[in-house]
Amino acid sequence: MRTRNQIVTKGLLATLTAGLFMACQNNKSANNAPAASTTNNAATAAASFKIAYVDLDSLEARFEYFKEKRAELEKKQQSMDNTLQAKARSLQNEFEDLQRRAQTLTQEQGENAQRSILAKKQQLEQEAAQMRATYSEQEAKFNDELQTRLDNFLEAFNKDKRFAYIFSYRKGVSNILWKDSNYDITTEVIKGMNEQGATPAK
Numbered sequence: 796m797r798t799r800n801q802i803v804t805k806g807l808l809a810t811l812t813a814g815l816f817m818a819c820q821n822n823k824s825a826n827n828a829p830a831a832s833t834t835n836n837a838a839t840a841a842a843s844f845k846i847a848y849v850d851l852d853s854l855e856a857r858f859e860y861f862k863e864k865r866a867e868l869e870k871k872q873q874s875m876d877n878t879l880q881a882k883a884r885s886l887q888n889e890f891e892d893l894q895r896r897a898q899t900l901t902q903e904q905g906e907n908a909q910r911s912i913l914a915k916k917q918q919l920e921q922e923a924a925q926m927r928a929t930y931s932e933q934e935a936k937f938n939d940e941l942q943t944r945l946d947n948f949l950e951a952f953n954k955d956k957r958f959a960y961i962f963s964y965r966k967g968v969s970n971i972l973w974k975d976s977n978y979d980i981t982t983e984v985i986k987g988m989n990e991q992g993a994t995p996a997k
Contacts, residue, residue, distance in 0.1 A: 848962040848974060849945075850981040857985045860944075860992065864937055871933070875926050882919050886912065948988050952980075 855861055893908050900908065949961055961980070964971050 846960045847958045847978045847980045848964045851965045853981045
């Protein structure tokens, strides 16, 4: 399941850092009322800045709709591979048969047989390319649908705006270098999405 990697930009980090620095500086001026107000605002903003993350490996392993659709795609891929392999074996057998009969054929017969096999080989290559392109389109559509489902769910899940950011996490390929499990909302997300079942993505 391919998802969008979300990262906090350097500009945002710089702004937050500058804001906190200014808040600390202003806090030293106890007699300055506007500075105290600024400090309070910065502290409030920092306190309300909460993040969470969703473990995509766990989501894919436990989200029933994903598992069902992935199984369907894998079944289609296996069927495609079996079809292409059977046709390739048939063509290989035909070629080997031609080699065995080569001494009994006239030059014209041999050349015609070779042209026929070559044409079948080219046709098989075109068929394979078309089948793989169709499968890739289905897989891309599947991934887009899952992303839409996740986006829609998280938008509703976070409608109270309790999280400023919700990141995706996947072991080994994530931009998140360290994570605190206290901010893991994966179980809640999986439970909610499974309860939605096969509701079409909007």
